[in-house]
Amino acid sequence: MTPEFWRGRRVLVTGHTGFKGAWLSLWLQRLGAEALGYALDPPTSPSLYDAAGVGHGMASVRGDVRDFALLSQTFRRFRPEVVLHLAAQSLVRVSYEAPLETYAVNVMGTAHVLEAARQTEGVRAVVVVTSDKCYENREWVWGYRENEPMGGNDPYSSSKGCAELVTAAYRRSYFPPERYAQHRTGVASARAGNVIGGGDWARDRLIPDIMRAFAVGEPVVIRNPEAIRPWQHVLEPLHGYLTLAEALFHAGAEFAGAWNFGPDDDDACPVRQVVERLAARWGAGAGWQQDAGSHPHEAHYLKLDSSLARARLQWRPRLDLQGALDWVVEWYRGVAQGGSAREITLRQIERFEGLGSE
Secondary structure, three states, X not given: OOHHHHOOOEEEEXXXXXXXXXXXXXXXXXXXXXXXXXXXXXXXXXXXXHHOOHHHHOEEEEOOOOOHHHHHXXXXXXXXXXXXXXOOOOXXXXXXXXHHHHHHXXXXXXXXXXXXXXXXXXXXXXXXXXXXXXXXXXXXXXXXXXXXXXXXXXXXXXXXXXXXXXXXXXXXXXXXXXXXXXXXXXXXXXXXXXXXXXXXXXXXXXXXXXXXXXXXOOOEEXXXXXXXXXXXXXXHHHHHHHHHHHHHHHHHHHHOEEEEEOOOHHHXXXXXXXXXXXXXXXXXXXXXXXOOOOOOOOOOEOOEOOHHHHHHOOOOOOOOHHHHHHHHHHHHHHHHOOOOHHHHHHHHHHHHHHHOOO
């Protein structure tokens, strides 16, 4: 990623009020991009978007990706050069409660963004963010590669697989790499693992649940302690999205396609191990207990192979799991002690950038 590339660049981010979107928006502001966000109100209260004053440094449109009229109008008025599509219904358990909303947002919302980009002159790069859960999970012990079949046992996972199929169809139909000289638009999808970081307050997500429990001196209740996930700090995949978007802008025909951004193999570990490491880092008697109730199906084993991004984009993780967990505790503790969420977040972004020069 080249910081100079982003200075003054017109970037449209969908989902900028969410957890990942807020981190990404602050990073774009730090880079000097001319950013516009399109999203619903923040999905949680508190939220990183509000706590860090994300909206003070960028233009913002409150809108639903299911509202194609407003979305396309926003595209036409802003004329983005780069589109980063993060807006989504992002929780597995919520997808069981609201499957129609999940499919409408994750599938048709993606189609709307791609259609708005198709109808807008000057869009050079589109990155559609999906999920590692888009793959047909066979509980393999090795990582999934970008050419593995799409699938999903739950509405969330299958909706992300559908979003990948929509993206691939738009790329082949309207932005084919072999005709890049005519349309000049690179379209790619990005799949990342379980992201962790400060400022996440979503319900039914591991880190927020842990931080809420530890903050009041209670043991956190864990549903599936032996489930193995590819854990990574939120800045890792965001760095991948920005690197990919820049590559698409310069050479869309070479980089159009699907990309995995996952952690090193050693950082794919059971939920229990993450909880115990955080408890040790937190101290003060922090602990956990298993929820004995019944729960909807979730994959037990899931890991990504990011060899393609390492070889073609020179992207690689900068923080190991222990470092990522240290940064999580540092963020929540700093804010709880009265620190500025915006300053703490920007300081961690600056430190992350510095890791790339070591």
